[in-house]
Amino acid sequence: MNSYPIDSIRDDFPILKSKINNHNLIYFDNAATTQKPRVVIDSLTNFYQNNNANIHRGIHTLAEKATEEFEMTRSVVKNFINASSEKEIIFTKGTTEGINLIASSLSKSFFNEGDEIIISEMEHHSNIVPWQMVAKEKKLKLKTINVSDNGELDLDHFESIINEKTKLVSVVYISNTLGTINPVKKIIDICRENNILNLIDGAQASAHNEIDVKDLGADFFVFSAHKMYGPTGVGIVYGRENILEKMPPYMGGGEMIKDVSFTETTYNDLPYKFEAGTPNIGDVVGFKEAIHYIEKIGKKKIRDYEENLMKYTNSCLSDIDGINIFGTSKKKIGIFSFTCENSHFYDLGLLLDAKGIAVRTGHHCTQPLMSKFNLDGTARLSLALYNTKEEVDFFIESIKKIIKR
Amino acid sequence: MNTTTIQQNIIEDFEILEDDFEMTLNYLMELGEKLEEYEEKNKTDENIVKGCQSKVWLSYESKDGKLFFSGDSNTSITKGLLSLLIKVFSGQTPKDILDTKLFFINKTGLCRFIGTQRSNGLEAMENKFKVIALSSK
Numbered sequence: 027m028n029s030y031p032i033d034s035i036r037d038d039f040p041i042l043k044s045k046i047n048n049h050n051l052i053y054f055d056n057a058a059t060t061q062k063p064r065v066v067i068d069s070l071t072n073f074y075q076n077n078n079a080n081i082h083r084g085i086h087t088l089a090e091k092a093t094e095e096f097e098m099t100r101s102v103v104k105n106f107i108n109a110s111s112e113k114e115i116i117f118t119k120g121t122t123e124g125i126n127l128i129a130s131s132l133s134k135s136f137f138n139e140g141d142e143i144i145i146s147e148m149e150h151h152s153n154i155v156p157w158q159m160v161a162k163e164k165k166l167k168l169k170t171i172n173v174s175d176n177g178e179l180d181l182d183h184f185e186s187i188i189n190e191k192t193k194l195v196s197v198v199y200i201s202n203t204l205g206t207i208n209p210v211k212k213i214i215d216i217c218r219e220n221n222i223l224n225l226i227d228g229a230q231a232s233a234h235n236e237i238d239v240k241d242l243g244a245d246f247f248v249f250s251a252h253k254m255y256g257p258t259g260v261g262i263v264y265g266r267e268n269i270l271e272k273m274p275p276y277m278g279g280g281e282m283i284k285d286v287s288f289t290e291t292t293y294n295d296l297p298y299k300f301e302a303g304t305p306n307i308g309d310v311v312g313f314k315e316a317i318h319y320i321e322k323i324g325k326k327k328i329r330d331y332e333e334n335l336m337k338y339t340n341s342c343l344s345d346i347d348g349i350n351i352f353g354t355s356k357k358k359i360g361i362f363s364f365t366c367e368n369s370h371f372y373d374l375g376l377l378l379d380a381k382g383i384a385v386r387t388g389h390h391c392t393q394p395l396m397s398k399f400n401l402d403g404t405a406r407l408s409l410a411l412y413n414t415k416e417e418v419d420f421f422i423e424s425i426k427k428i429i430k431r
Numbered sequence: 432m433n434t435t436t437i438q439q440n441i442i443e444d445f446e447i448l449e450d451d452f453e454m455t456l457n458y459l460m461e462l463g464e465k466l467e468e469y470e471e472k473n474k475t476d477e478n479i480v481k482g483c484q485s486k487v488w489l490s491y492e493s494k495d496g497k498l499f500f501s502g503d504s505n506t507s508i509t510k511g512l513l514s515l516l517i518k519v520f521s522g523q524t525p526k527d528i529l530d531t532k533l534f535f536i537n538k539t540g541l542c543r544f545i546g547t548q549r550s551n552g553l554e555a556m557e558n559k560f561k562v563i564a565l566s567s568k
Contacts, residue, residue, distance in 0.1 A: 047452040370506035372485050373460070380453035388484070431460075 030331045035323065036412050038063040049382025052417045057202050057230060057361050057408035058386050059252045062316070066256060069315040073308045081307055082281065082298075096307055099314040100297070103262055106317050107247065108238040113267050113296035117305050120261035121229040122152040124248035125196070127263055127300060128225060129156035131273040132194070136223075139165040141193040146171040146179055146208075147398055148201045151391040153227045157196065171197070173398060177204035177353035185216060194223040199231035203390045203406065204353025205336075205361030207235070214243045223269070229253055233410065234332060234359050236325055239264050255411075256316030257309035263300070270296050277302040328411045335409055335418065336360035342422045343407075348429055352399055360409030363390070369428055371405040378405075381424045434527060437519050438535040445539035455540065459511030466514045469503035482555030485509045489559050493567055497522055500560070512541070513556060520560045528564035533557060 036042050039061045044051040053061060073095065079088040081096050100112045109115060118124045137143075143157050147170050161168045169187045172180040179197070195217050199210050210226050217224040225246040228237060233254035239247050244264065251260035265273075275282055275293055279302035284292040293299045320328065336359060343349055348367035366374055375387035388403040389396045396403060407421065448454045473490045480487040485506040492499045500521045504510040515535070520528050536542050536553065 370485065372506040373508050376456055376508055377453075380456055 030327055031323075032331075032412070032414060036414075038065070038319075039412055040064055040067070042412060046382040046384070047380050052381075052383040052413075052420060054407040054409065054413065054417075054421065055384045055386050056233075056410035056413075057253070057390075057406065059258065060233060060255050060410050061412070062257070063255055063319050065315045065319055066312050069312045070257065070308055073311045077311070078308070080304055092307060092311075095311045096305070099310050102314040102317050106237065106321070107262075107264055108240050109264055110240065111267055114264055114270065116263040116265065116270075116297045116300045117310055118248075118261040118263055119259050119306060120252070121227060121248050121250045122261075124261045124263040125152055125225070125227065126156045127276040128246055128248070128265070129160045131276050131300075132223075133160040133164055134274050135272065137164045137166055137193060140167070140191060142167045142169055142189065142191045144169045144171060144184070144187060144192060144195045144197075146184075146197050147173040148177070148179070148204060148206070148392065148395050149196075149198055150202055150227065150229070151393070153196055153198060154394065166193075167191070170394075173395065176355050177201065177206045177358075178355045179206075179208050179213075181209065181212065181216075184213065188216070188220055188222070192220065192222050194225065196225040196227065198227040198229075200228075200234065200359055200361075201353065201392075201395075202230050202361065203363050203392045203395055203404070204355070205358040205363075205408075206353055206355040207231075207357040207359060209357075210244075211242055217245075218243060230359070230361070233320070234329060236329075245269055251309070251313040251316060254316055255319060256313040257306075259306045260309045260313050267296065270300070275299050275302065279303045281305075323411065332360055332409055332411060335413060335415065338415055339407070339409065339418050342418060343425075346422070346425060346429065349425070352401070352404060360407075360413075362407045363404040364407075365401065365404050366425070366429060369431075371403050374405045374425075374428065377428050378421070378424060381420070383421055383424060434519050434523060434531040438533070441515060441518065441535045442538045445541070448540070450540045456508060460507040461511070462514045463504070463507050463510030466503070466510060466517070467501055469501055473501070474503070480555050480559045482558075483509065483552035485552070487513060487552075487556060489513070489556070489563070491563050491567075497524055498528065498564060498567060500563075509552070512553060516556055516560060520564075525564040525568045529561055529568075 041061050042051060077091045077095055079092040081093040100115045103115050104112050118127060143161065143166055145153055145157060157168055160166060172183040174180055195213065197208060197213055200207050214224045223245045226244050228247050228249040232249040245266050247264040249262050252258040282294050282299050282302040284294050339360060339362060343351060343362060350365050352363045365371060371387045375385055378385055386406045390406055448458055474488050478488040478490045480489055485504055487504045487509060489500060489502040500517045502513050502517060504513055
């Protein structure tokens with residue numbers, strides 16, 4: 027842990043110096059969104075001060091500069107996830123829109139009545155509802171992979187629910203509620219053996235794990251910039267080129283067309299065919315700085331640091347009588363969903379906030395998973411690269427005081 | 432005592448806390464704990480206050496044209512807020528309840544942490560009192 031420059035990293039995030047309710051801010055709500063380093067914030071200001079113009083169709087210098095900056099992010103993202111081509115990188119407004127884009131486009135071209143889609147019990151609502159909508163419209167069957175008591179996917183159950191009608195499997199890489207790192211490579215291998223399309227929801231994974239879509243064999247991989255120190259309002263859909271080529275557009279409008287007349291419209295090439303309208307240019311431009319920031323520290327270093335902190339948090343939190351942790355897989359990241367026997371999660375969230383500690387409370391957009399564990403909700407602590415052992419200590423001390431009350 | 436005086440008294444009680452978030456929360460929880468025990472048999476769907484993130488129940492009795500409320504919540508802080516509403520509305524006539532404007536929330540610093548997400552819950556509680564008053568008129 028010694029070689030990890032925690033002090034300078036914390037200096038890079040201006041918001042971490044804030045006081046909340048007369049305490050130093052301890053930001054443990056990173057699974058909801060991460061804070062932004064100064065390089066990202068500066069890049070947004072710089073873009074609007076020096077490079078702002080609409081992209082792609084302008085011939086003037088500023089339009090050219092803006093387009094270059096925008097497209098540079100596409101290239102940086104391509105390398106970050108090891109995609110084969112920039113054509114495989116589509117900008118959206120977030121993971122949710124990404125899944126909706128894929129679901130909506132596939133529903134027009136790929137699914138037939140009676141086909142089956144598999145998701146899992148631990149999915150975020152954004153990886154449930156779009157499929158329910160498609161299933162209703164096209165009369166498809168939606169099946170779910172069981173989750174074990176410690177919060178892992180039951181792969182035997184997964185294999186048992188596959189049949190010749192299964193057309194797509196869409197699962198989360200890392201659960202936003204449990205922190206479990208799912209064996210997605212194994213799931214993808216099973217899909218490929220059975221000629222089933224796969225989609226990986228990488229929203230929680232992108233900031234913490236190495237992402238290599240080629241090595242994984244992913245058909246689709248979706249994630250959001252704001253959960254990896256980038257701006258809000260930017261998401262990525264990675265799709266295998268030969269699959270995306272066959273898919274019809276999701277939205278119609280400018281940017282996604284080649285020629286338009288009132289009788290016929292021809293669509294633009296990849297990736298633009300899926301990017302109707304003026305995109306979120308400034309934030310896309312800022313996103314590449316977040317990726318550079320992660321790469322500068324090094325993903326391996328970040329992961330080792332976060333894993334140590336996760337283990338430390340786990341041992342401290344598990345030691346407290348009256349605390350129940352949901353999601354106890356050995357393969358997990360620093361996400362802790364917990365309840366406290368004598369304090370409702372809602373009270374817990376407010377009492378921690380009074381100490382300057384930000385945690386999330388509620389069902390975390392995973393109501394089916396909450397029902398499985400017979401819960402209305404939990405408090406959730408989630409770690410990021412700038413959190414420290416001292417912050418965890420203060421949190422543990424605060425929780426103990428709340429319990430003793 | 433009329434609802435204006437009761438609310439003014441609440442505001443005075445909160446002044447000692449000097450807007451300290453943690454002290455306010457603790458005080459609210461203490462108020463909740465002092466609330467008369469709510470009978471389990473009254474925790475029915477009919478008595479539940481819809482629109483709150485936490486579970487809240489409210490029931491009433493009518494005596495000599497006045498309404499007397501009792502209630503409970505599964506969260507301590509909400510229970511504290513509920514106890515304040517009960518303090519204001521209990522023992523009033525339906526007409527007085529309907530005529531009451533709640534001003535103490537804005538003047539106690541409670542509004543600062545009742546936030547946008549939670550104020551809907553508070554509104555839901557206030558509405559439940561008023562619906563009961565309306566149906567008892």
